[in-house]
Amino acid sequence: MKLAELGEFGLIDRIKANVAASPSVLLGIGDDAAALVSTPGQVTLITSDMLLEGVHFDLSFCDPRTLGRKSLSVNLSDLAAMGARPRHFLLGVALPREIPLEFMDGFMAGMLEQAERFGATLVGGDTCASKGGVAISVTALGEQRPELVLKRSGARPGDLICVTGTVGDAAAGLNELMRGAREGFLASRQLDPTPRVEAGVALAEAGVASAMIDVSDGVLQDLGHICELSGVGARLELSRLPLSDEYRAACGADPYALALSGGEDYELLFCIPAAREAEVGRICAGLGLRVSVIGEVTGGSTIELVAPGGTPYTAPRRGFDHFGSD
Amino acid sequence: MKLAELGEFGLIDRIKANVAASPSVLLGIGDDAAALVSTPGQVTLITSDMLLEGVHFDLSFCDPRTLGRKSLSVNLSDLAAMGARPRHFLLGVALPREIPLEFMDGFMAGMLEQAERFGATLVGGDTCASKGGVAISVTALGEQRPELVLKRSGARPGDLICVTGTVGDAAAGLNELMRGAREGFLASRQLDPTPRVEAGVALAEAGVASAMIDVSDGVLQDLGHICELSGVGARLELSRLPLSDEYRAACGADPYALALSGGEDYELLFCIPAAREAEVGRICAGLGLRVSVIGEVTGGSTIELVAPGGTPYTAPRRGFDHFGSD
Known part of the structure; x- marks a missing residue:
């Protein structure tokens, strides 16, 4: 079965059927926006990452289920780096119209199993057609007490x-x-x-x-x-x-x-x-x-x-820059 | 100047420089996640939309500034439909490496002027390279008292x-x-x-x-x-x-x-x-x-x-379905 036969709203219903209710979700998938209840005394940590076919992943390397897991994992990792407990997430996905429905079923199965493992509930997002490859955007929300949030700033000499x-x-x-x-x-x-x-x-x-x-x-x-x-x-x-x-x-x-x-x-x-x-x-x-x-x-x-032995070492390459020249 | 000369982190710094502080933003652009303080007694309304070049917009039709405004507007419209006041948003953007920096400057100017008009603060997101066209993902957050949130359900016969x-x-x-x-x-x-x-x-x-x-x-x-x-x-x-x-x-x-x-x-x-x-x-x-x-x-x-005169009317077309056949 192709996505085109199921349609956009059929796809949303199919995704929604696999998402369990959560007490902090007043309103989940299916309205203009989701309504979320915050835990008193905690701040919301929020992060968003895009994953594009041909840039971040290659469908000849990875099966849909693993891609679904990774798409959520990279966002949960950002929450982890703040010391936050994952709570909710939104998924935006752009799909070529001719992609088999099995792709999306596998992708969602992987994403939702990772979500369950780490306590995050899917609350909304967006589905649309792509004229290029698959594009994925995940926004993840977590919570923590404000005084416990771990930032990039704060390191002190001697640490x-x-x-x-x-x-x-x-x-x-x-x-x-x-x-x-x-x-x-x-x-x-x-x-x-x-x-x-x-x-x-x-x-x-x-x-x-x-x-x-x-x-x-x-x-x-x-x-x-x-x-x-x-x-x-x-x-x-x-x-x-x-x-x-x-x-x-x-x-x-x-x-x-x-x-x-x-x-x-x-x-x-x-x-x-x-x-x-x-x-x-x-x-x-x-x-x-x-x-x-x-x-x-x-x-x-x-x-x-x-370097071992105490000699200075010069790194040939610093790290990844999306718009950099190497 | 091309994006490749500025680099990913230069681009993020350039965006950050134009975003004003807000008391509800404990931590904004530049860490692994943003930290947001919720207003007591209110729920968070959250929505996300993707906009893809060639699907949702055509760069021969629209200038970058107008595209920046619209990319935020469509998300603010979802919050409006819940009766929510906009508070924060995240922007994910995938850009071809050879795109002129002026594109991103115009896009951000439009997006941030619309954000200021409607009281929303940019708190984070993601920038990455695209091998296809421009891809945009916006996640917007608003607030409202839970009993005032307007859902799609709730209409009664006679309304x-x-x-x-x-x-x-x-x-x-x-x-x-x-x-x-x-x-x-x-x-x-x-x-x-x-x-x-x-x-x-x-x-x-x-x-x-x-x-x-x-x-x-x-x-x-x-x-x-x-x-x-x-x-x-x-x-x-x-x-x-x-x-x-x-x-x-x-x-x-x-x-x-x-x-x-x-x-x-x-x-x-x-x-x-x-x-x-x-x-x-x-x-x-x-x-x-x-x-x-x-x-x-x-x-x-x-x-x-x-129809006028009281005769039944049959619509030739229902509306937009991303994966539909027309």
């Missing part, structure tokens, strides 16, 4: 710089996918990232972090955002970068270049006072999540990279 | 059906634009609609309407949404449809077809108890806005169309 999980996997996975791989650890890190929602909330509620961001544009660029907004510098010890065995096997002669510049790992990068290192280790261990100290915040204005 | 302004202009304007016109009343109704924000809020706060929607897909289709969700039917008297002189001059032999099926007028279509007709007239007159009673809600399940 330790921490990162969850391993870095560089998603970029190495994209290289493998482009060379024809369709499965494996690295490909799955690129296609189906796990937003670190529980860790973001736990770190915020423990009040241990001074600044936080998710690694979407690459460690170096994302740490650069923290430094710029906090008015600080940083020293990274490359020997401490958490690298997976699969990444090490795939990364070639220089293991640091892609781990520093590769985006889309969706790990959390955050700063903490040195005295709280053990507490952070316990929080992450309790969630079964690796955490590594990779450097220190400095009073300078640059990011100093230190 | 009068009202519409603000005139209908069919935007569809007639699109026809003129496609025939080469670049200005005039009808073209401007298509390219630069005015969301009926003040009227939506005033009608909600007066508690006079039983159901409301904005005319985005066409009077017949949008009234159909009210009927379906309210479990009622309707009788429309075509002689009472408010038609502009310019529309009448352009519409050809049948003045009703396009007025019933043409979308994008962004007028408010709403139902009221018959006893409150004079009050609604005073509210709209106070805003300098025409309002017309065009029919009555019935206990049936269909929309009956009555």
